[in-house]
Amino acid sequence: MNDREQIINAIAANQPAFSPSPATHFSAGDQEGLASQFADTLTAIGGVVFIVDSLADIHQHIKDNTSAEHRVISRIGGIAGYSEDIDTTLSPHSLQDVEIAVLKAHFGVAENGAVWLTEELMGNRVLPFICQHLMIALYMKDIVANMHKAYERIGSNSYGFGAFIAGPSKTADIEQSLVMGAHGPKTMTVFLIRS
Template structure:
């Protein structure tokens, strides 16, 4: 059966038609305390929240979180413990073997613990190839839901790419056994700054 024939049959058998809902009326779920919901959801999806002040020594906090890590990668100017910089490596595979990648998240979403991480580095592989990922997020940048998030997303014009990350990578496809770090980081820490 061709596509047009199928569509004609569907139209002929449609008894009642409804107008599409107005999409501008969609606001999504809201929370009394979006940050508290975000923190709870982050734990639910397997991540962890660490709170700090903007004036704290973030390098020492990250080093203390991962005392056995040998290779840190980041292009953030205030992360001095990084031995690898995703802006200066020759190619993405040069980031292979990174124990901890450190990136900035633009905003967090309370309903599902997603964090929008715009690509602000040459090699975005740091977000996926690192064994563990630290996402630095300003506490004021937590929104209620994905509707709010999509309205606030900003792209770096150099790269025009970003991704939502929610906790560590996980899958239960193989024999229904949960495997962490199947396609990306085995662990994600959200370092929330206030």
């Protein structure tokens, strides 16, 4: 008998009588002011939030706050003379010197400040992790109250890789002192776009 059969047989023999899966109905949470709840929560966990009117505002913000020698990858449309786009065939290792990645998120979650991105929005799976600074474009209308609503929205969509990202990479492993920029981005900025 191989390990697979051995394990499955042992489990089948030892598992208790069937216990049904429970209902998962939870209050939808405060539907008012989702954008401000999102902004407050993300700020509290180390993120930065700007409210803007359009993608062009984001481009301008990046131009105003970075210098031209920095490698900027934008997945929300090119910034003339500033950013490059990438395709999925690029080696992830070639992204190690990316200073800023600008990505669009599917939606945000008000209760925890997280944004949901799947692979196609990232361009390359490693990009939101390997860049020094992560910038996210999120339409205000695309904020849900909590994680139950988040998974309702994801539904049965298929993806190769997806992630909730909530704030900059961080650690508190040294005496519980919070330090931003453990391995991933040192900052995370979300641009909330008025719809």
